[in-house]
Amino acid sequence: MDTGVMKQILLEEMQKYAGKGLNDYAYLTSNESDQIYTVVDIATIRDKRIVSTVLVARIVGQQIVIEVDHHDKQLVDALLARDVPEGQIILAYRGDAVPA
Numbered sequence: 001m002d003t004g005v006m007k008q009i010l011l012e013e014m015q016k017y018a019g020k021g022l023n024d025y026a027y028l029t030s031n032e033s034d035q036i037y038t039v040v041d042i043a044t045i046r047d048k049r050i051v052s053t054v055l056v057a058r059i060v061g062q063q064i065v066i067e068v069d070h071h072d073k074q075l076v077d078a079l080l081a082r083d084v085p086e087g088q089i090i091l092a093y094r095g096d097a098v099p100a
Contacts, residue, residue, distance in 0.1 A: 001085055003062055007035070010057060010064055013078040014039060017055055017071060026054065035059040065090045065098055 011028075017039045018028040024043035030036070039055035055075060056067040064084065069075050076089055090096045 001083075001088060003059065006062075006064060006084060006088065007059055009079065009082045009084055010059070011037065013075060013082065014055060014057065016078070017075075060090075060099055063088045063090050063099065065092050067092045069093060 011030075014037055015028055018026045021041075021043075023045055024041050026039050026041045029038045029040055036056070036058040038053055038057075041050075041052050041054045043050045043052075052070075053068060054070040056069075057075060058065050058067065064079065066075055066089065076091060079089055080086060090098055092098050
């Protein structure tokens with residue numbers, strides 16, 4: 001799959017993880033020069049603020065590397081449903097080798 005199309009699909013799917021939740025708000029952030037994209041969650045639970053990075057993905061060459069995914073609905077499944085080839089997805093958080 002073309003890198004531009006792959007990136008567009010990645011960002012569209014990651015955007016679905018952003019937005020208002022019950023006690024939180026999740027933000028999609030990016031660093032375009034390094035092609036790394038994150039979803040950061042800021043929550044208030046029992047009057048305590050909790051900030052966590054819940055999803056991290058980046059593009060390395062012709063592949064999407066998913067570094068962190070703390071969701072029940074996994075990003076990899078959304079990407080596969082959008083026809084991103086399995087061979088272009090690396091699950092670093094599961095121990096897949098990441099290209100240099």
